[in-house]
Amino acid sequence: MRPVSGLNSHLPTIASAPYGGESGKPMLAEHTDVVELPVFPPLNEYHYNERHRIHPLQLADLKRRRFLKVFSLATLSILASATPAHSGTKPQVAGMRRANTTLADDSNLITLFLAGDVMTGRGIDQILPHPGNPRLYEPYVKSAERYVDIAEKVNGPIPKPVDFSYIWGDALQELERVQPDVRIINLETAVTASDEYWKGKGINYRMHPDNIACIQTAEIDCCVLANNHVLDWGYRGLEETLSTLDRVNIKSAGAGRNAAAAAAPATTDVKGKSRVLVFSLGSETSGIPRVWAASENKAGVNILKDLSDNTVRKIATRIQQVKRAHDIVVASIHWGRNWGYHIPREQTRFAHQLVDDAGVDVIHGHSSHHPKGIEVYKQRPIIYGCGDFISDYEGIGGYAEFKSELGLMYFVTMNAENGELVNFHMTPTHIKRFKVQRAVGADAQWLTDVINREGGSLGTGVQLGADDTLTLTWKG
Numbered sequence: 472m473r474p475v476s477g478l479n480s481h482l483p484t485i486a487s488a489p490y491g492g493e494s495g496k497p498m499l500a501e502h503t504d505v506v507e508l509p510v511f512p513p514l515n516e517y518h519y520n521e522r523h524r525i526h527p528l529q530l531a532d533l534k535r536r537r538f539l540k541v542f543s544l545a546t547l548s549i550l551a552s553a554t555p556a557h558s559g560t561k562p563q564v565a566g567m568r569r570a571n572t573t574l575a576d577d578s579n580l581i582t583l584f585l586a587g588d589v590m591t592g593r594g595i596d597q598i599l600p601h602p603g604n605p606r607l608y609e610p611y612v613k614s615a616e617r618y619v620d621i622a623e624k625v626n627g628p629i630p631k632p633v634d635f636s637y638i639w640g641d642a643l644q645e646l647e648r649v650q651p652d653v654r655i656i657n658l659e660t661a662v663t664a665s666d667e668y669w670k671g672k673g674i675n676y677r678m679h680p681d682n683i684a685c686i687q688t689a690e691i692d693c694c695v696l697a698n699n700h701v702l703d704w705g706y707r708g709l710e711e712t713l714s715t716l717d718r719v720n721i722k723s724a725g726a727g728r729n730a731a732a733a734a735a736p737a738t739t740d741v742k743g744k745s746r747v748l749v750f751s752l753g754s755e756t757s758g759i760p761r762v763w764a765a766s767e768n769k770a771g772v773n774i775l776k777d778l779s780d781n782t783v784r785k786i787a788t789r790i791q792q793v794k795r796a797h798d799i800v801v802a803s804i805h806w807g808r809n810w811g812y813h814i815p816r817e818q819t820r821f822a823h824q825l826v827d828d829a830g831v832d833v834i835h836g837h838s839s840h841h842p843k844g845i846e847v848y849k850q851r852p853i854i855y856g857c858g859d860f861i862s863d864y865e866g867i868g869g870y871a872e873f874k875s876e877l878g879l880m881y882f883v884t885m886n887a888e889n890g891e892l893v894n895f896h897m898t899p900t901h902i903k904r905f906k907v908q909r910a911v912g913a914d915a916q917w918l919t920d921v922i923n924r925e926g927g928s929l930g931t932g933v934q935l936g937a938d939d940t941l942t943l944t945w946k947g
């Protein structure tokens with residue numbers, strides 16, 4: 472442990488977890504003499520704990536205003552041409568394309584909202600109207616309330632209990648503006664009151680089921696669950712997660728009462744157009760214990776055995792059984808390390824094969840705590856890592872250079888007629904006091920620079936608009 476100057480005077484003792492912590496995030500020490508911020512080991516030491524790595528990171532009116540969305544197509548089209556790109560800080564690159572503004576038929580357009588990790592458990596759960604048992608079993612922290620304390624010490628008081636919409640902050644207004652047809656998040660927590668924590672895992676996230684309205688307020692259509700936290704509170708916890716989402720009519724994919732259910736897509740009809748099928752896949756590289764794999768007679772997670780040709784073939788078979796003309800197929804994949812921009816070659820190969828051989832139209836990758844590079848392959852978007860969107864990590868140091876407090880709302884518009892990408896916009900966000908806020912100015916510029924830097928070798932770039940949103944450009 473190495474002291475870090477700056478914020479020390481107001482923080483309690485924080486010790487770096489052994490081997491950098493199973494979560495990739497630090498854990499807090501029990502005693503409070505010396506005030507220090509945690510420091511992680513270098514990334515290459517991370518291998519040490521790879522096998523067990525687990526990253527931390529009502530509303531009456533839920534009748535979706537879907538009818539409005541029918542009329543929103545024209546709005547979308549206007550937005551597409553009105554949003555960004557003209558006053559950007561990066562010039563348009565010759566040979567690159569962006570928002571297609573010459574569509575013959577807007578009725579084929581489907582816009583998806585995609586977000587990375589939405590972790591509404593632990594500290595977040597404690598500020599919501601129905602906090603669950605705060606008891607934790609982390610090596611250094613025994614109460615979820617501690618995470619609230621840390622955040623408040625850094626960024627000021629949180630008016631708890633907050634209302635269910637609080638955590639989404641400015642994101643709600645942005646969703647209202649863009650009016651995506653389908654909203655998809657990686658729900659990075661169990662939704663349960665179970666006390667049967669998964670022993671030896673180190674980090675166990677749970678949100679009380681009575682707080683599910685916080686997901687409803689953002690009108691989320693689909694929660695993908697093939698991640699390394701859905702079974703944190705055992706099989707009872709998984710069952711309660713599934714039944715809670717069912718109860719409030721939020722679709723899920725990636726975990727289920729048996730292997731077939733876990734592998735089944737979440738299907739959303741987009742009125743008057745087509746369907747969006749979301750397949751949720753989890754890789755052990757994100758820290759999902761292999762024992763969590765669902766089987767014929769056992770509940771669990773839809774785990775990718777590997778990223779091989781054979782795995783692609785199996786996924787292709789499954790997709791071909793259900794995909795119809797004009798469907799948009801999303802492969803939502805929890806994969807890879809928490810920190811670092813490197814994209815393993817096998818991920819790229821796998822993503823390309825899903826497009827080429829399995830009929831996937833959108834790759835929605837997550838697990839990284841920060842946004843990674845974006846590729847457009849054969850007019851299909853590949854987001855390798857969305858980054859965190861909502862989490863309780865405020866005030867917990869380590870890996871500051873990745874600025875995991877900054878996130879992106881991804882808005883991907885697809886043409887259902889041919890499955891091709893039409894527009895790709897991103898809205899930068901910043902989480903503060905457990906609330907999503909628009910990131911503007913220097914923060915938006917920083918994200919722009921990162922996405923440009925990481926997209927360079929992938930053939931993509933972004934332009935920062937006067938309204939602080941990003942527009943993707945791509946070759947081809």
Ligand SMILES: [Zn+2]
Nearest residue numbers: 526698699838
């Ligand atoms: Zn994860």
